[in-house]
Amino acid sequence: MQRRRSTVTLPCTRVATWNVNSIKARSQVVARWLEAEGAELLLIQETKCSDEAFPRAEFEKLGYRVETVGQKSYNGVAILSRVPLTVGHRGLPDDPEDKDARYIEAVVELPAEGKHSRRRALRVVSLYLPNGNPAGSEAFLYKINWMKRLIGHARQLLQDTEPLVLGGDFNVAPGDADVYDPALFGNDALCRPETRARFRELLTLGFTDAIAARHPGPGNYTFWDYQDRAWPKNHGWRIDHLLLSHRALPLLADCGIDRKPRGAPKPSDHVPVWCDLRL
DNA sequence: ATGTCAGCCGGAGGCTGA
Numbered sequence: 001m002q003r004r005r006s007t008v009t010l011p012c013t014r015v016a017t018w019n020v021n022s023i024k025a026r027s028q029v030v031a032r033w034l035e036a037e038g039a040e041l042l043l044i045q046e047t048k049c050s051d052e053a054f055p056r057a058e059f060e061k062l063g064y065r066v067e068t069v070g071q072k073s074y075n076g077v078a079i080l081s082r083v084p085l086t087v088g089h090r091g092l093p094d095d096p097e098d099k100d101a102r103y104i105e106a107v108v109e110l111p112a113e114g115k116h117s118r119r120r121a122l123r124v125v126s127l128y129l130p131n132g133n134p135a136g137s138e139a140f141l142y143k144i145n146w147m148k149r150l151i152g153h154a155r156q157l158l159q160d161t162e163p164l165v166l167g168g169d170f171n172v173a174p175g176d177a178d179v180y181d182p183a184l185f186g187n188d189a190l191c192r193p194e195t196r197a198r199f200r201e202l203l204t205l206g207f208t209d210a211i212a213a214r215h216p217g218p219g220n221y222t223f224w225d226y227q228d229r230a231w232p233k234n235h236g237w238r239i240d241h242l243l244l245s246h247r248a249l250p251l252l253a254d255c256g257i258d259r260k261p262r263g264a265p266k267p268s269d270h271v272p273v274w275c276d277l278r279l
Numbered sequence: 280a281t282g283t284c285a286g287c288c289g290g291a292g293g294c295t296g297a
Contacts, residue, residue, distance in 0.1 A: 021297085022285055046297090048286065073286050074296075131297065171297095184280090225297085226283035269284080269297080 012253050012276040013110065015124060017043040017167035017240055019223070019270035023078070024048070027055045029266055034062060037258070039274060040082045041108065043126035043167040047076030047101075054078065071101040077126045077168070083108050088123070092149045102128040102146070107162060110279060120279055122248070123160065127168035132189030140189050143171070147198040151205065158206050163248035163279070166207065169223075169270065170241050172199045174209065177218035178238035190239060207243040210255040210275050222257055223270045231262055240273050251277040 016039040020026040023044065034042065047054060047070050056066040059080050069090045070076040079085065085106040092103050103125070110120035127150070132143030157164055173190045176182035185191050203209060211220050221236025230236065244252060255275035262271050 025285060133297085225281085227297095228281045228283085230281095230283095 011113065011278070013041070013122070013279045014039040014274055014276050015041045015043070015122075015165055015167065015242070016258075016272045016274035017045070017126065017169075017242055018272040019045040019128070019169040019240060019268060021046050021268040021270065022048040023054060023076070026266070026268055027058050029261065029264070029268070031058050031062060033258075033261060033272065034059070034064070034080070037272075037274070039272075041124055042080040042272075043124060044078040044080065045076070045126060045128040045169045045270075047078055048073060049076060067104060067106060069101045069104045071099070075101045075128055077101060077104045077128050079104055079106050079124065079126050081106070081108055083110050085109075089153075092146070092153050094149055094152065100130070102130070103150075105157075121162045122277070122279055123157065123162045123164045125157075125164070125166045125168070127166065127170070129168065129170045129172065131171045132195070135187050135189050135192050140192075143189060144194055144198060147195070147202070151198065151202050154202060154207070155205055158245060161247070163251060163277070164245035165248055165275070165277075166243040166245075167241070167273070169239060170199065171239055172196065172241075173237050173239055174199055174212065174241075178220070180221070180235040180237070190237065203243070206246045208246075208249045210242040210244050210252060211238070211257065211273065213249075214252070214255050220257055221259075222273055224262060226269050231267075240270055242273055242275050244275070248277065251279050253278050 064080040068078040085108040088105040105125040130143040132140040222240035224230040224236045253276040
């Protein structure tokens with residue numbers, strides 16, 4: 001569906017990102033959310049299943065194309081799209097030895113509107129950045145190295161002419177306002193200075209954190225642990241992000257975080273983050 | 280830290296990752 005703002009004639013395309021914590025356990029929840037909200041593009045993380053096992057038919061019958069980079073049990077990313085898409089890299093391109101399913105990118109081509117319409121292409125990335133806990137471990141080194149690799153590849157992608165959206169579970173709380181108790185989690189891999197410095201380095205290449213730019217302030221959480229009654233206590237984290245390239249930022253009409261699914265039956269521990277692009 | 284959840288193997292429930 002194409003949305004039109006009441007005061008502007010340009011149509012909007014909705015792009016959302018959601019860590020679903022197992023697509024097999026969550027397919028009904030995700031399908032109902034798509035029916036209700038009608039995003040053109042959904043960037044999914046933690047599918048936790050192989051490509052063969054992805055419940056693609058449930059989404060194809062809603063009109064979505066389904067592209068996946070999966071593995072058994074862990075990780076796994078996907079892109080659902082109501083418009084045709086061409087998949088680019090599956091996995092960050094610099095290290096074929098890295099078997100973690102954490103990265104997929106694609107270019108979508110929206111149908112032209114009217115005979116003089118400009119080309120309406122958009123590049124999107126669905127990424128699941130390593131958690132990296134505990135700080136100082138091998139897992140933490142892997143996380144920091146993965147961020148360096150992402151920065152290197154993002155620099156290349158910015159050479160292209162298409163507007164670009166990097167979406168996903170970054171496992172990065174960019175600032176103290178993005179954690180319910182920053183003092184308690186100062187040494188957490190999601191908050192460590194090395195982690196935040198790499199995230200800022202990524203932004204410095206030419207990206208804008210959509211939620212931070214449009215809705216600044218504390219409490220814009222996207223994740224609440226299943227444990228310790230985190231949701232009713234609002235003990236949340238803002239770690240799921242939509243980063244807009246300098247060519248995508250001027251297209252931004254609005255963005256937000258949909259907390260409703262966290263309070264609904266069979267929730268993921270993360271909620272969708274969305275943006276509307278005038279595209 | 281933990282009032283949890285999901286996948287694994289294997290055929291219950293303990294282990295892992297988050």
